[in-house]
Amino acid sequence: DLCRGPHIERTGRAKHFKLLSHSAAYWRGVETNPVLQRIYGTAFFKKSHLDAHLQALEEAKKRDHRKLGKELDLFSFHEEGPGFPYYHPKGAIVFNQLLAFSRAEHRKRGYEEIITPMVLSDELWHQSGHWDTYKENMYFTEAGARSYAIKPMNCPGGTIVYRTKLRSYRDLPLRMSELGKVHRYEKSGAMHGLFRARAFTQDDAHIYCTPEQIESEIVGVIDFLKHLYGTFGFTDIQVRLSTRPEKSIGSDEIWETATEALRAALESVGIDYRIDPGAGVFYGPKIDVHIRDSLGRQWQCGTIQLDFSMPERFGLEYVADNSERKRPVMIHRALYGSVERFLGILIEHYSGAFPVWLAPVQAAVLSITERQAPYAQSVRDKLAGGGVRCEVDVRNEKIGHKIREHSMMKVPYLLIVGDDEQNEGSVAVRKRGEGDVGKLPLDNFSRQIGQEIEQKT
Numbered sequence: 001d002l003c004r005g006p007h008i009e010r011t012g013r014a015k016h017f018k019l020l021s022h023s024a025a026y027w028r029g030v031e032t033n034p035v036l037q038r039i040y041g042t043a044f045f046k047k048s049h050l051d052a053h054l055q056a057l058e059e060a061k062k063r064d065h066r067k068l069g070k071e072l073d074l075f076s077f078h079e080e081g082p083g084f085p086y087y088h089p090k091g092a093i094v095f096n097q098l099l100a101f102s103r104a105e106h107r108k109r110g111y112e113e114i115i116t117p118m119v120l121s122d123e124l125w126h127q128s129g130h131w132d133t134y135k136e137n138m139y140f141t142e143a144g145a146r147s148y149a150i151k152p153m154n155c156p157g158g159t160i161v162y163r164t165k166l167r168s169y170r171d172l173p174l175r176m177s178e179l180g181k182v183h184r185y186e187k188s189g190a191m192h193g194l195f196r197a198r199a200f201t202q203d204d205a206h207i208y209c210t211p212e213q214i215e216s217e218i219v220g221v222i223d224f225l226k227h228l229y230g231t232f233g234f235t236d237i238q239v240r241l242s243t244r245p246e247k248s249i250g251s252d253e254i255w256e257t258a259t260e261a262l263r264a265a266l267e268s269v270g271i272d273y274r275i276d277p278g279a280g281v282f283y284g285p286k287i288d289v290h291i292r293d294s295l296g297r298q299w300q301c302g303t304i305q306l307d308f309s310m311p312e313r314f315g316l317e318y319v320a321d322n323s324e325r326k327r328p329v330m331i332h333r334a335l336y337g338s339v340e341r342f343l344g345i346l347i348e349h350y351s352g353a354f355p356v357w358l359a360p361v362q363a364a365v366l367s368i369t370e371r372q373a374p375y376a377q378s379v380r381d382k383l384a385g386g387g388v389r390c391e392v393d394v395r396n397e398k399i400g401h402k403i404r405e406h407s408m409m410k411v412p413y414l415l416i417v418g419d420d421e422q423n424e425g426s427v428a429v430r431k432r433g434e435g436d437v438g439k440l441p442l443d444n445f446s447r448q449i450g451q452e453i454e455q456k457t
Helices: 047-062 065-071 089-108 122-128 130-137 155-162 211-231 252-268 309-313 339-350 370-385 399-408 419-424 442-455
Strands: 016-026 035-044 119-121 139-143 146-150 174-183 199-209 237-242 274-276 286-292 298-307 329-338 363-367 390-393 413-417 426-431 435-441
Touching (some): 065 339, 119 122, 122 130, 122 309, 199 211, 199 339, 211 237, 211 329, 237 252, 370 390, 399 413, 413 419, 419 435
Parallel strands (some): 237 274
Antiparallel strands (some): 016 035, 199 329, 286 298, 413 426, 426 435
């Protein structure tokens, strides 16, 4: 018996099954051991459930973000930098839209953005505890007589910014956000497109607060999470409270206090959650938030981590109202998590058909003949002047061919212009997923798409 289970009493119960794939596997996962053959399959109690699952698998193949990333010219991976994504112009637009939305929402909630170095000395990582618990996933380099590491996490840099001056209790809570690039060495077999890359950007934030402010700050982060995910259409959210892992730092008392604080915050807002024993990070317990996409798959994205240890290690202080020096509590939190991974999830969730505000090209102007080329260009210029990402196609090609090409690129709006539209100052609108929706004066369409972008519908 190669696995510990769970098992069923008899194979006859697995009436509706399907073998899916096979691969080589080393005995017990050790490369020097004999190679075995692993067979993957699935089974259901009802044939209808099996059929639905197989259909979902086929749909997932069509939506694979690596496949769509190539077809839509968003990003690529290359052997010159294995595991490091290369963003093409259109992919960079979507990526930067995610960053811009994040920045705007953080400003509304009183966060201040910081930027910390990507390469930091070994001493820092010893002090933070990463050296003892995470060094096998880190990249290292040397310059002069010193050794350095490329940061796998943003938090130690944030603590240095905090301690550049003495803080008062009046300054707390202090919310510092950072869209920081991190590098983590992943084994080649673990990499999976944007879902598991060796370089990615985290929408990190670190909240420094008093113990009395923990609950209200965590409630605020939960509200932020709901708003952000809701904007992308993720409304089915599952929450897990992860407790102390085997490899960890800090006393039992600190861990108990931190875990109870997270539990109290979740219960105060009435969110259902389940305990995930031993799944916390090495410096503290955490809340993990899972979203469900359009195929019903769950993805862990947001995380809220409570940390009493790092403020102690870095000597962080604030002056309390009685003039005593005290340690702040540090809340680590991310909403997208990895921006790259979140982008991969969005590509599959939308099947590459991004909402208008996020689409790399929001409208394409297609001329029927060469006679409309100047008017098509003027339409493009007017829309672009209003902030719409717009392309113009005045090639000497049949209009049906142009429509097919831009539809394959999942452009939300195609604007067809012929002699009538040129004479009237209008555009014939084709909307993605709906087809022809009629002719509109250019000014009316410009207002309509502007509202759709602004409202992020």
